[in-house]
Amino acid sequence: MNECRRCGNCCKNQSVLITFRDIREIHEYYPDLNILNIITIFEVPRDHKYLTCINQNYPKIRIMEHNQMVQGFLGLKFVINKEGNLICPFYNETTSLCNIHLHKPLICRVYPHRLDDSGDVVWNDAKCIEPWNFSNKLKTKEIRFELRCAKESYAIFSREVEKWNKIYEKKNHDEFLKFILEDKNG
Ligand code: SF4
Ligand code: SF4
Numbered sequence: 049m050n051e052c053r054r055c056g057n058c059c060k061n062q063s064v065l066i067t068f069r070d071i072r073e074i075h076e077y078y079p080d081l082n083i084l085n086i087i088t089i090f091e092v093p094r095d096h097k098y099l100t101c102i103n104q105n106y107p108k109i110r111i112m113e114h115n116q117m118v119q120g121f122l123g124l125k126f127v128i129n130k131e132g133n134l135i136c137p138f139y140n141e142t143t144s145l146c147n148i149h150l151h152k153p154l155i156c157r158v159y160p161h162r163l164d165d166s167g168d169v170v171w172n173d174a175k176c177i178e179p180w181n182f183s184n185k186l187k188t189k190e191i192r193f194e195l196r197c198a199k200e201s202y203a204i205f206s207r208e209v210e211k212w213n214k215i216y217e218k219k220n221h222d223e224f225l226k227f228i229l230e231d232k233n234g
Contacts, residue, residue: 057175058159059139059146063090064124065106067205068228070153075229077151084221086137089120101162101172105202107209110216111224117217124153154198163195 066087075083089111092099102121110119126134129141138147146152160176161169169192212227219227 053177054144055177056139056141056144057177058156059136060133061135062175063092063121063126064136064153065102065155066122066124066153067106067201068122068208069201069205071225071228073151074148074153078148083225086125088123088125089118090123091120098172105199105205107206107213109209110213112216112220154201158191158195158198161191161195163192163199167192169195 071083071087074081089109092102096102106121108119109122110117112118124136124138127137129135135141136146138152140147146156160172162172164170169188208228212224215227216224
């Protein structure tokens with residue numbers, strides 16, 4: 049099997065990391081959405097099993113909160129559903145689909161895969177109930193291509209964050225958003 053079974057596990061109870069480019073795309077296609085309401089800066093526990101992997105692709109961002117510097121990873125802000133699960137703000141529990149499927153963040157597009165150090169595609173996350181069939185060469189090739197493109201996007205994101213982290217001290221949240229929406233070149 050190689051198809052997503054729409055179990056929704058990947059959209060619940062785990063942080064959804066995002067890049068500036070993801071925010072620009074969401075803003076472009078959903079201009080009425082208040083971006084500041086759906087993003088957050090969060091910490092990842094030191095013993096998180098994917099911390100090394102997260103650190104490779106996602107730089108820490110600095111912002112000012114109540115005159116204090118807060119540093120962490122940029123992600124989508126969870127909402128709490130009736131069962132008390134933390135779910136992505138774009139997860140549609142009625143249809144078990146993503147409300148922004150065509151414009152979902154990079155991490156959701158490549159999930160549940162990543163490239164290992166030798167450039168091979170590996171299945172990344174036991175939360176996904178769909179075991180990957182690596183004997184499907186064509187599909188594996190597609191995924192490898194997507195992951196390589198993603199690597200370039202992460203490199204651009206790191207440069208953007210580096211620029212932002214040099215100026216964050218004098219900026220408020222609105223200016224943070226303005227910076228993200230305007231900084232298209234990394
Ligand atoms: S953006 Fe869509 S695919 Fe990604 S976690 Fe949210 S609901 Fe799931
Ligand atoms: S956890 Fe895997 S099977 Fe379930 S919705 Fe996510 S990608 Fe699909």
